Amino acid sequence: MPNTKDVPDYYQMGPGTLKIPNTLFKDNRKRESYFMWLFGVMEADFYGAIDVDNCESILFMPRLPDSYAVWMGELKTPEYFKKRYGVDRVNYTDEMVTILSQLRPSALLIMDGVNSDSKSHFEAPSFEGMDQFKIDTTTLYNEIAECRVRKSPGEMEIMRYVNEMSCDAHKEVMKMMRPGRMEYEGEATFKHYAYMKGGMRFVGYTCICASGENAAVLHYGHAGEPNDKRVNSGDMLLFDMGSEYAGYTADITVSFPANGRFTENQKFVYNTCLKANRAVQAAMRPGVSWPDMHRLAERTIVEEFIKEGVLINGTADEMTDAYMGAIFMPHGLGHLIGLDVHDVGGYVNAPPRIDEPGIKYLRTTRDLEEGMVITVEPGVYFGDALIEKAYANPEQAKFMNKEKIEQFRGMGGVRIEDGVAVTADGIELLSHNVPRTVEEIEEFMNRSN
Amino acid sequence: MPNTKDVPDYYQMGPGTLKIPNTLFKDNRKRESYFMWLFGVMEADFYGAIDVDNCESILFMPRLPDSYAVWMGELKTPEYFKKRYGVDRVNYTDEMVTILSQLRPSALLIMDGVNSDSKSHFEAPSFEGMDQFKIDTTTLYNEIAECRVRKSPGEMEIMRYVNEMSCDAHKEVMKMMRPGRMEYEGEATFKHYAYMKGGMRFVGYTCICASGENAAVLHYGHAGEPNDKRVNSGDMLLFDMGSEYAGYTADITVSFPANGRFTENQKFVYNTCLKANRAVQAAMRPGVSWPDMHRLAERTIVEEFIKEGVLINGTADEMTDAYMGAIFMPHGLGHLIGLDVHDVGGYVNAPPRIDEPGIKYLRTTRDLEEGMVITVEPGVYFGDALIEKAYANPEQAKFMNKEKIEQFRGMGGVRIEDGVAVTADGIELLSHNVPRTVEEIEEFMNRSN
Ligand SMILES: [Mn+2]
Ligand SMILES: [Mn+2]
Numbered sequence: 001m002p003n004t005k006d007v008p009d010y011y012q013m014g015p016g017t018l019k020i021p022n023t024l025f026k027d028n029r030k031r032e033s034y035f036m037w038l039f040g041v042m043e044a045d046f047y048g049a050i051d052v053d054n055c056e057s058i059l060f061m062p063r064l065p066d067s068y069a070v071w072m073g074e075l076k077t078p079e080y081f082k083k084r085y086g087v088d089r090v091n092y093t094d095e096m097v098t099i100l101s102q103l104r105p106s107a108l109l110i111m112d113g114v115n116s117d118s119k120s121h122f123e124a125p126s127f128e129g130m131d132q133f134k135i136d137t138t139t140l141y142n143e144i145a146e147c148r149v150r151k152s153p154g155e156m157e158i159m160r161y162v163n164e165m166s167c168d169a170h171k172e173v174m175k176m177m178r179p180g181r182m183e184y185e186g187e188a189t190f191k192h193y194a195y196m197k198g199g200m201r202f203v204g205y206t207c208i209c210a211s212g213e214n215a216a217v218l219h220y221g222h223a224g225e226p227n228d229k230r231v232n233s234g235d236m237l238l239f240d241m242g243s244e245y246a247g248y249t250a251d252i253t254v255s256f257p258a259n260g261r262f263t264e265n266q267k268f269v270y271n272t273c274l275k276a277n278r279a280v281q282a283a284m285r286p287g288v289s290w291p292d293m294h295r296l297a298e299r300t301i302v303e304e305f306i307k308e309g310v311l312i313n314g315t316a317d318e319m320t321d322a323y324m325g326a327i328f329m330p331h332g333l334g335h336l337i338g339l340d341v342h343d344v345g346g347y348v349n350a351p352p353r354i355d356e357p358g359i360k361y362l363r364t365t366r367d368l369e370e371g372m373v374i375t376v377e378p379g380v381y382f383g384d385a386l387i388e389k390a391y392a393n394p395e396q397a398k399f400m401n402k403e404k405i406e407q408f409r410g411m412g413g414v415r416i417e418d419g420v421a422v423t424a425d426g427i428e429l430l431s432h433n434v435p436r437t438v439e440e441i442e443e444f445m446n447r448s449n
Numbered sequence: 450m451p452n453t454k455d456v457p458d459y460y461q462m463g464p465g466t467l468k469i470p471n472t473l474f475k476d477n478r479k480r481e482s483y484f485m486w487l488f489g490v491m492e493a494d495f496y497g498a499i500d501v502d503n504c505e506s507i508l509f510m511p512r513l514p515d516s517y518a519v520w521m522g523e524l525k526t527p528e529y530f531k532k533r534y535g536v537d538r539v540n541y542t543d544e545m546v547t548i549l550s551q552l553r554p555s556a557l558l559i560m561d562g563v564n565s566d567s568k569s570h571f572e573a574p575s576f577e578g579m580d581q582f583k584i585d586t587t588t589l590y591n592e593i594a595e596c597r598v599r600k601s602p603g604e605m606e607i608m609r610y611v612n613e614m615s616c617d618a619h620k621e622v623m624k625m626m627r628p629g630r631m632e633y634e635g636e637a638t639f640k641h642y643a644y645m646k647g648g649m650r651f652v653g654y655t656c657i658c659a660s661g662e663n664a665a666v667l668h669y670g671h672a673g674e675p676n677d678k679r680v681n682s683g684d685m686l687l688f689d690m691g692s693e694y695a696g697y698t699a700d701i702t703v704s705f706p707a708n709g710r711f712t713e714n715q716k717f718v719y720n721t722c723l724k725a726n727r728a729v730q731a732a733m734r735p736g737v738s739w740p741d742m743h744r745l746a747e748r749t750i751v752e753e754f755i756k757e758g759v760l761i762n763g764t765a766d767e768m769t770d771a772y773m774g775a776i777f778m779p780h781g782l783g784h785l786i787g788l789d790v791h792d793v794g795g796y797v798n799a800p801p802r803i804d805e806p807g808i809k810y811l812r813t814t815r816d817l818e819e820g821m822v823i824t825v826e827p828g829v830y831f832g833d834a835l836i837e838k839a840y841a842n843p844e845q846a847k848f849m850n851k852e853k854i855e856q857f858r859g860m861g862g863v864r865i866e867d868g869v870a871v872t873a874d875g876i877e878l879l880s881h882n883v884p885r886t887v888e889e890i891e892e893f894m895n896r897s898n
Contacts, residue, residue: 070665071667072667184644188640188641191637191641192637195636201633201636217520217521218521220521223493224521225522330519389515
């Protein structure tokens with residue numbers, strides 16, 4: 001089935017906007033989040049050190065030229081930054097080697113490593129005079145990643161805030177998105193609300209504002225598919241957006257019918273996804289394995305599909321063995337979140353990645369621990385590529401009720417994504433403030449307009 | 450004089466937003482604009498080649514895995530991209546070496562060079578099998594930079610659009626910014642308007658929303674000074690924002706009183722700046738030297754200051770010799786603009802940089818040519834750092850009427866920035882649609898509220 005979206009050989013965002021032959025976009029660039037986590041510095045060209053033996057934190061600030069005051073703002077003193085960032089001392093970067101020498105460290109532990117999620121390499125700092133120290137580039141990266149896995153009370157407060165504000169912004173979008181709107185108007189409204197009301201200048205990742213079939217494209221909204229389809233009346237919308245404050249981001253997905261009323265088919269798919277989401281949240285507590293939660297979500301979907309006759313000719317166990325769940329939920333259940341939307345530490349001190357359909361995309365295989373913040377984002381999609389592939393595989397096709405499945409083709413899919421903190425005995429739902437049941441959504445959308 | 454802005458040792462964007470100990474921001478990252486200029490490709494991992502002898506353009510697209518359809522969207526064919534980007538042929542990147550060999554080039558001209566403005570090094574492409582060709586990395590960079598200096602009719606149409614939309618967005622901001630608002634609410638409103646009405650997802654550079662004294666900080670609004678001051682009633686606002694469409698950006702600055710009425714001092718400073726802006730635009734045409742235009746702006750400011758008695762004890766010539774203009778306008782008059790906000794080619798085929806105060810920051814020393822788009826952005830500031838430095842320099846202090854100057858301290862400054870295209874016999878003012886005179890601004894601000 002072809003994508004119903006118009007494929008232009010020109011670039012146009014929507015009616016009334018300029019139409020031109022072609023284009024390219026830019027994206028957001030985030031500052032390095034390990035340094036942010038350790039020192040919280042907003043300004044450029046700082047170095048930081050922690051004297052582990054003496055529990056002392058040191059910032060090294062650049063010695064800026066007088067012209068900084070003309071171009072960038074008031075020249076600040078070491079005392080200013082000592083107070084601002086709550087460190088034990090602040091010196092200039094040109095004093096760094098001297099001061100580090102005076103501390104007579106047995107070794108300098110230097111950050112160096114590869115992010116298990118983005119595969120990006122942390123740029124290890126280097127500076128003149130570094131060769132006079134014993135350098136250890138292997139220890140620190142995973143140690144700090146591990147520290148970042150459990151959020152402090154202060155971090156948790158920010159995570160609550162970004163989730164509350166992002167929920168409110170999603171509700172603002174639900175009030176205005178209707179058939180005829182462009183997908184990107186949802187993005188514009190979300191960002192505007194979060195900035196005006198929440199002072200949130202950035203979003204934590206590229207906004208996904210998918211309507212209709214586009215909802216089955218998991219990372220829709222990127223530069224090549226920039227949320228530029230017009231919303232039709234029968235469309236389900238899948239809006240995955242999270243705003244950022246002080247570097248910490250939310251990641252929340254809402255799915256709702258553009259015209260405010262679910263069809264029976266949409267209701268079934270939505271409720272299947274919601275049931276998976278709720279089953280996982282009910283089972284989450286410290287000690288629970290995250291892959292087990294992924295399997296629980298898949299299992300819930302498979303069981304609902306059996307009840308509805310979408311999957312036939314077998315038991316849930318047999319279908320699990322045939323990886324039927326990953327046809328409809330081809331991504332991981334959720335990921336650690338914090339300064340990075342896909343936060344670090346998912347494969348530090350963790351069981352190995354599981355090389356099976358769907359679950360191989362899990363961004364962590366760890367057991368849950370108190371203080372973790374993780375997304376719970378089951379999805380149920382009817383994507384052409386995976387359904388056609390399954391049809392062509394007799395081991396899977398035998399379970400598929402084509403007549404039923406074809407009824408769902410074209411509706412894209414549903415994702416219900418929450419931000420969840422793990423507590424001592426269960427969870428705290430951070431993204432509690434969006435309408436989630438079919439009834440809540442219909443009531444909200446028909447009340448507000 | 451200390452900055453009146455609160456300097457917190459915590460981070461808070463504004464009332465009602467979360468207050469926390471410290472933070473860091475992220476910024477925008479723009480895709481590579483040379484490749485965009487040549488091929489306009491939005492998707493990642495493409496290569497492009499132009500067969501100069503045969504006037505043939507070739508795109509090489511990545512051979513994507515099936516999983517692309519699940520995560521990113523429909524897998525497109527070479528035929529699709531041939532039509533979409535209007536090239537002569539499209540092949541896969543794994544065919545690149547073979548196809549280039551078949552063309553039997555006398556040499557491959559490869560992009561490699563350093564941006565004269567950002568100092569960033571263009572990452573020269575490299576690929577396996579490259580060593581079988583004669584490689585020339587010196588010719589292409591400046592040739593293409595030179596090509597980008599004069600805009601085509603199609604580019605000019607986009608430049609008009611981004612300027613029109615950005616003017617409208619500025620007017621939207623002027624309607625809502627009033628004493629009591631936070632600076633960043635202007636940024637939020639600008640971006641929202643440009644995106645909702647113009648489909649403009651990004652801004653071309655970090656928004657500068659400066660009030661009061663902050664207006665004298667030329668690049669205010671960066672991560673360390675993130676537009677987080679509350680606007681006071683007597684404040685002048687200096688808002689420098691430009692939205693982007695298809696990679697092309699506007700760059701427009703408006704200056705206006707927060708409460709809608711200029712004081713006499715504000716009016717004098719504003720009119721001085723406007724006179725410089727208008728004098729330059731009246732003199733611009735092909736063949737005119739841009740440094741001469743910079744000097745004309747400075748000269749206009751100095752002459753107005755003499756008339757008002759701000760500068761005393763000398764002639765405009767004597768004051769020019771003493772670099773008095775650069776105390777109050779410490780930046781360059783304007784810069785080429787297009788895909789980059791500070792566009793390329795400013796020092797290609799150009800006279801050398803002029804090492805004198807103020808004018809040394811000019812981003813081009815070229816003569817104007819038809820098809821150039823350039824900003825005209827004189828400013829008049831009363832920045833503490835430069836005024837104190839001038840007071841301490843007898844060669845400059847002797848011309849300064851301290852009593853008068855102190856009356857302007859604390860008001861920050863004014864910048865009036867237009868986007869201007871050079872035509873065959875003069876200019877086309879692209880940013881014509883914002884209120885510019887004192888009367889127009891007061892009328893606009895008091896009509897709309
Ligand atoms: Mn997520
Ligand atoms: Mn400018």
